Amino acid sequence: MATKKIILTVEKTDTGFSAYSQDYPIFTTGQSIPELINSAYEAAEFYFEDENIKLSNTDIKFEIDFKQFFKYYKVINAKFLAQKIGMNATLLSQYVNGTKKPSAKQTEKILNGIHQIGQELSEINLLQTA
Structure with missing residues (x-):
């Protein structure tokens, strides 16, 4: 089973937070940071589902300016x-x-x-x- 390294950029929004990847079509939102992190893992796993890639918490890195x-x-x-x-x-x-x-x-x-x-x-x- 292959793994990926995904960097998600986090931004503050009027309703909470958003995160997106420059390298993959992965985008998600959350009202809080913990909700955003959970949503991000779900979105990334959904995107790679057909490729039989299992993600762990070390595969996704969150960055914020x-x-x-x-x-x-x-x-x-x-x-x-x-x-x-x-x-x-x-x-x-x-x-x-x-x-x-x-x-x-x-x-x-x-x-x-x-x-x-x-x-x-x-x-x-x-x-x-x-």
Whole structure:
């Protein structure tokens, strides 16, 4: 059984999210990110159904640009992130607004910072007060 590598570009819409592939006629929508991901797997499996290709979660990669990412994840403050990763806040703001494009090295630095924040948040337990 063959496998494929599919890259889906994610965009924020007025009603939720959309995802599409540049390489295959695969397009889907969802009201939330989890719904979009499920719909994307269904759409991709449907497209490759006749070719006897079974997809796994490692076969589909979701990509989102900085502007779209920060539009959805408003909880991540660009100024805080810039400070955390040692980047000029104005420069990160330009990436977020789409006025400048980050290099691959800068993109990796930003993504590592986002992942670090996510890891830190996933390890926190909040205390309930009476």
